[in-house]
Amino acid sequence: MYRLALIGNPVKQSKSPEIHQQFFEQTSLKGTYELIPVDQVELEGKINWLKAEGYHGFNVTVPFKEKIIEYLDEIVGPAKAMQSVNTVSIQNNRLVGYNTDGEGYVLSLNEAYPDFLSDVKHKRILIIGAGGAAKGIAYQLNKYAFQSIDIINRTAEKARQISRSLNHSRALSLGMAKDILEQYDLIIQTTSVGMSPNNHEQIISLQGVKPNAIASDIIYKPKWTSFLQDAEQRGCRILFGESMLLYQAAKAFQIWTGQEIKDFVN
Numbered sequence: 001m002y003r004l005a006l007i008g009n010p011v012k013q014s015k016s017p018e019i020h021q022q023f024f025e026q027t028s029l030k031g032t033y034e035l036i037p038v039d040q041v042e043l044e045g046k047i048n049w050l051k052a053e054g055y056h057g058f059n060v061t062v063p064f065k066e067k068i069i070e071y072l073d074e075i076v077g078p079a080k081a082m083q084s085v086n087t088v089s090i091q092n093n094r095l096v097g098y099n100t101d102g103e104g105y106v107l108s109l110n111e112a113y114p115d116f117l118s119d120v121k122h123k124r125i126l127i128i129g130a131g132g133a134a135k136g137i138a139y140q141l142n143k144y145a146f147q148s149i150d151i152i153n154r155t156a157e158k159a160r161q162i163s164r165s166l167n168h169s170r171a172l173s174l175g176m177a178k179d180i181l182e183q184y185d186l187i188i189q190t191t192s193v194g195m196s197p198n199n200h201e202q203i204i205s206l207q208g209v210k211p212n213a214i215a216s217d218i219i220y221k222p223k224w225t226s227f228l229q230d231a232e233q234r235g236c237r238i239l240f241g242e243s244m245l246l247y248q249a250a251k252a253f254q255i256w257t258g259q260e261i262k263d264f265v266n
């Protein structure tokens with residue numbers, strides 16, 4: 001019987017319990033996935049409690065993806081490179097941190113638009129935001145030889161930090177990105193702006209965007225963010241946040257149970 005959970009604040013809006021329930025059914029494994037709201041001051045105590053209670057692992061969301069690292073025994077793969085953890089496994093009393101966000105994102109992109117990753121040399125990407133999810137996504141996309149992966153963020157220094165870790169990348173201001181919007185083949189909205197209940201909010205207007213560019217928002221509530229509605233009206237191809245959610249969850253499920261999820265019900 002697997003015991004899994006999500007810690008963060010807030011967590012009540014999460015769709016992860018239903019996704020993991022679906023994975024348990026698909027793999028004929030038994031288990032539970034709980035939502036555990038955690039305050040800043042409780043974090044260490046809650047982690048010790050999860051260990052003592054025999055949980056097999058947990059997901060980590062806002063605002064603990066970086067803070068959690070000091071309580072882990074080891075961090076591996078993209079989590080180590082980007083210093084951001086969204087999945088923790090507990091084995092033999094050891095806590096190991098992973099990041100499945102970026103891998104999940106690239107899998108979702110590849111599923112929706114398989115041609116996009118097969119010819120990358122002349123393609124430009126714009127990432128809006130420089131938080132935990134943006135870091136993971138940038139890290140995975142950097143494995144492909146894109147012409148450039150540009151970043152904009154409210155806190156410019158965070159955009160510069162990610163940009164410095166990538167092969168061909170610039171940290172731009174919002175104004176600069178707007179001026180060259182028609183150059184981008186993929187625009188990824190990774191900030192929390194536009195998330196329910198602030199559905200009408202949007203960081204950047206897509207005026208001037210290349211009509212067949214892919215517009216991607218990793219927010220999944222609502223499904224049609226203001227950003228994606230704008231993109232659709234301008235003829236862009238759309239990638240929904242719920243697809244990434246499914247794939248990053250499948251990667252986490254595999255870390256905890258060893259079972260690969262092959263069939264996805266979107």
Ligand code: NAP
Nearest residue numbers: 129130131132133134154155190191192195218241244245
């Ligand atoms: P995070 O680390 O807290 O980063 C938040 C990002 O949003 C930062 O770039 C932040 O800019 C920006 N931001 C927040 N409020 C803003 C505002 N008012 N104006 C401009 N920028 C603002 O969070 P995260 O983990 O990266 O998650 C970000 C979003 O992605 C959330 O909505 C989350 O639900 C979603 N998400 C989806 C998936 C999925 O599977 N679909 C996975 C992970 C996350 P500053 O750096 O300036 O603060």
